[in-house]
Every structure is written in structure tokens, then in C-alpha cells.
Amino acid sequence: MYITELSTTHSQTQLQRIGQGFCGSVWAHPFPDVDFRSSALVLKREDGGPGRSLLREYQMHHQILAALQASKNVPAAYRVNIPVSFLFMDETSPHWASILTRLPPQYTACNASVSERIMPMPQNVRQLLGHRFWGGDVDQVINDPTNEHCLIRPYLGRTRGGQQSPSDTRPRRLRVFSLRNFPLHLDQITELGLPADEYAMVMADTLAFLHWSAKVDANDVEFVLARCRTQTQPEAASESHPGFGSREFTSGAIGPHAMWILDFDCCGQLTMDEAGVEQAAKCFWRNDPFYPKPGSSSPDGDRLWEVFKARFLRASQEILQAEDTAVQRLPGRLMNRIVETRGAWAKSPTG
Numbered sequence: 001m002y003i004t005e006l007s008t009t010h011s012q013t014q015l016q017r018i019g020q021g022f023c024g025s026v027w028a029h030p031f032p033d034v035d036f037r038s039s040a041l042v043l044k045r046e047d048g049g050p051g052r053s054l055l056r057e058y059q060m061h062h063q064i065l066a067a068l069q070a071s072k073n074v075p076a077a078y079r080v081n082i083p084v085s086f087l088f089m090d091e092t093s094p095h096w097a098s099i100l101t102r103l104p105p106q107y108t109a110c111n112a113s114v115s116e117r118i119m120p121m122p123q124n125v126r127q128l129l130g131h132r133f134w135g136g137d138v139d140q141v142i143n144d145p146t147n148e149h150c151l152i153r154p155y156l157g158r159t160r161g162g163q164q165s166p167s168d169t170r171p172r173r174l175r176v177f178s179l180r181n182f183p184l185h186l187d188q189i190t191e192l193g194l195p196a197d198e199y200a201m202v203m204a205d206t207l208a209f210l211h212w213s214a215k216v217d218a219n220d221v222e223f224v225l226a227r228c229r230t231q232t233q234p235e236a237a238s239e240s241h242p243g244f245g246s247r248e249f250t251s252g253a254i255g256p257h258a259m260w261i262l263d264f265d266c267c268g269q270l271t272m273d274e275a276g277v278e279q280a281a282k283c284f285w286r287n288d289p290f291y292p293k294p295g296s297s298s299p300d301g302d303r304l305w306e307v308f309k310a311r312f313l314r315a316s317q318e319i320l321q322a323e324d325t326a327v328q329r330l331p332g333r334l335m336n337r338i339v340e341t342r343g344a345w346a347k348s349p350t351g
């Protein structure tokens, strides 16, 4: 059974907290940089703020995976991976007995899910990010075990200039530098020579799939750049490799890597009508600035929005080719509504 990796059957070592969100905490077996064989699962616990439901996330995740299986028309340019979802457990699950002993003493059974672990960027990438974007003690940052779980959040919709608050006059050494969920802004992506256009295309394909195949609004979905899936991962993960597209990213600066999506607990159903378009436009603006945006202040940002939009319309057309005209018009309506509602829903300034 897959779950054994997180239990005492597998190891007595304490599980490591690799993530924290509003919904709860995320735990995995600790691993050295080179050992992937026993590190392919994460446990997400519903121990965060009220109002979030891991059961709902599990159901959404499965709705998305089922749509993927059923889809014949998912456009396939660059690869995007969706973690395998293995299990939902409530507080009565018998698995807790052998998992709780690997968690801190005060932890109790609760709702939780088990899914495939997105493998973090290797040490050379962490070093590169530290050297390029941190003026402080790079060795300290790289050797900090909390930074081992390095996922990159590609922010095509924001530049560092657009993000800095003029009031942040703290000296650099007092600012937090974490590689955990590292926000890589458009100017940094360009500086590293990473393929921003291709990232925009894969995000457009993914959003088209989520809206029109899976029929979800993609509210608060996260995009991350991380390692590609490898053959060295255990059978549990290689049985099925959810995702679409066949071309992997192979940039010189950070080596082979893949786009992944995660975090479906805020996703809602999307209706195939004008109300759905409105909801999708709102979710587009309310998400963290992954997507390129219209009306950006930089020519690069504007060009990228056009790349994203063209690709989104093309992918949507492919997915919706068997639908009636009213439904086929929705993707175009959505792109227009996104332009029209600029500033209405944004939760933070865009660059």
C-alpha cells in the first residue's frame, strides 16, 4: 500500500514539514538530494484555518484527473504534470496509528490526503537562485534544510519592480529569503534565459483544460517549476503519470524541469455560460500573478499576454470543437472580460 512510505513500517525518521498553506500543513519523508526512491509521497493535513476542506480538494483533484483520462482533445505542447492523488483519510482512518508517531508529539488524527510528491529543484538550481538573487549569505541559505524543498513559482504577470513596496526600506539582511516557494518574476525569468513564452503557452493550455474539460474555475491553483518525473520514482507514482504535453523544458540555466499544478482546495465548478465566464475572469485576477496579464507596463509583459491569449483561444477551440456555438464563444468572451475587468478584481499591483 502506497501509504507505508509515510508510516513507521517504512522508517522511524520524523516526517519533515515541507509546506504550509491556509488549508494546512504538508509533510514528507526527508531525503538526501540524490535519493528519490523513498520520497514520492506527501501528506496534507487539514489543520489550518477554518472553512477549508481537504475532502473537497480531494474531490476536485479527482474531477480534474478524471477529465484528463476522458479527454481526447487536450492540446499538447509543453508538458504539465498533475500529482497523482492516492488517498483521503478522516480522523478515524487506521493509517494514523503508524503515521502519528512520525509527526510531532502534539499532533492528532484529522482529515488528510496523500498524493504524489512534486520533486524539488536540485542543489545546483538552489545555488543559482541564491547567487543571482540574494545579496546575503548564500551558503547559509543553501545549507538551510528548510530550503531543500525548493519549488519555483513562475510569475509571468509580475516584475520585481511591480512587486516592491516603496515603503520596504528594511536592509536586505532583514528581509526573508526562502527558496521553498520561490517567486521568480518575469524580469528574473528573462535574466536567466528561461523560456517565458513556452511557460505562457503551457499555462494557457492548462487553464483551457481546467475550464472547458474539467469544468473548474481554477481558483487559487498554483503553478510550479520543479523536477520532471523520473523512472527512479517508485511504482506507485509510475503506474500513472497524470499530465499532458510531451515536450519537457530543458533550459541551460536550470537544466531539465517541468511545470506542475497543485492546490485545488479553493476550486469551484464552472458553469458553461456567461456566469461561468464572469467567475473565471475573477479567478484569473485573484490568483497569484502566474499568468501574463493585459495592460502591463512593460512591452515584454504585453507581448506575453498576446502569446497567452492566442494559445488559450487555440487550445480552447480544440477542446470545445464538438460543442455548440454558444459554448464555443465562451473562451473569447473570457479573454475580453479579463481585459475589461482589469483592476476590478486584482488583489495586488501588477508589473
Ligand SMILES: Nc1ncnc2c1ncn2[C@@H]1O[C@H](COP(=O)(O)OP(=O)(O)O)[C@@H](O)[C@H]1O
Pocket: 018, 019, 020, 021, 022, 023, 024, 025, 026, 042, 044, 048, 083, 115, 116, 117, 118, 119, 151, 180, 181, 222, 262, 263, 264, 265
Ligand atoms: N504534492 C506536493 N508536492 C510537493 N510539495 C507540495 C505538494 N503539495 C503541496 N506542497 C507544498 O506545500 C505548500 C502548501 O500546500 P497547498 O496545497 O498549497 O496548501 P494550501 O491549500 O493550504 O495552500 C505548497 O505551496 C507546496 O510548497
Ligand SMILES: [Mg+2]
Pocket: 021, 022, 222, 263
Ligand atoms: Mg497553497
